[in-house]
Amino acid sequence: MEAGACLDDTKIAMTSVPTGNLDHLSGRAGAAAGLTEVSVFEDALLQKLLSKATVSPDGSFGPVRVGDNAHAAVWLQAGGPDCEPLELANDIEATTTSLVRTPPAIIESGEAVVEFTCGQPPCTFTCQMDAMPATPCTSPLTLRDLSPGNHELRIRSLDAAGNTELIPTEFSFRWATGQANVTWTSTPAATGGQTAQFAFTCDKSDCVLECQLDDAAWQPCTSPHALTGLRVGGHTFRVRTHGDAAAAQAPPTVFSWKVAKTPRGEP
Secondary structure, three states: OOOOOOOOHHHEEEEEOOOOOOOEEEEEEOOOOOOOEEEEEOOOOOOOEEEEEEOOOOOEEEEEEOOOOOOOEEEEEEOOOOOOOEEEEOOOOOOOEEEEEOOOOEEOOOOEEEEEEEOOOOEEEEEEEOOOOOEEEOOOEEEOOOOOEEEEEEEEEEEOOOOEOOOOEEEEEEEOOOEOOEEEEEOOOOEEOOOEEEEEEEOOOOOOEEEEEOOOOOEEOOOOEEEOOOOOEEEEEEEEEOOOOOOEOOOOEEEEEEEOOOOOOOO
């Protein structure tokens, strides 16, 4: 190839294309024998020169600094001053990951399948499970050997232009090892005074319990649990497993009783 001859876009392979803030670009002129220099311009009229790069004997050039402004494109001129410039679009839109298929919020085994795609294919992906490091992954992704409890999967996509998803796409779910059952070990008498004592146990090791008296709000509780200052009349006390526990939530365990009037003169 004669020195100063032009290269068309079919003879220039970009090995890194500027994204986001038009940082740097690199490339290789595969048929560039004799080509000594490439120039990068901000405008199609080739009036605003951003930088120049020397072409190595193997045809490679760059990285070329092309500025910090978010231009829509830059123009690469490979060859002499009469060569037509090659427009390099600046793809500044970050890609996103879409979840196509996810497991239910509560799974019943240690395995789950997730399918996903990206907004600007083709894309590559990295996946991060809980606190583990992010690793390359593909869709569909089968998660195996999960431990009981809560899990969070984060997926980040990278498109062909080098744009990385800014905020990973997240999905949370829980493996419930089986329904948790709460059993009374001690309750007050069917008719009692203004204090009551309850004791109870859960048949799963990971239970987190909540209690409710009548229509009051659910509150965290442990066994034994004492109630004082009860009004005269009927009452209902409920215990359930908390929704964030690894064990699946069963219907509340319920006990109802009556508080009688204290006879005059008795404490």
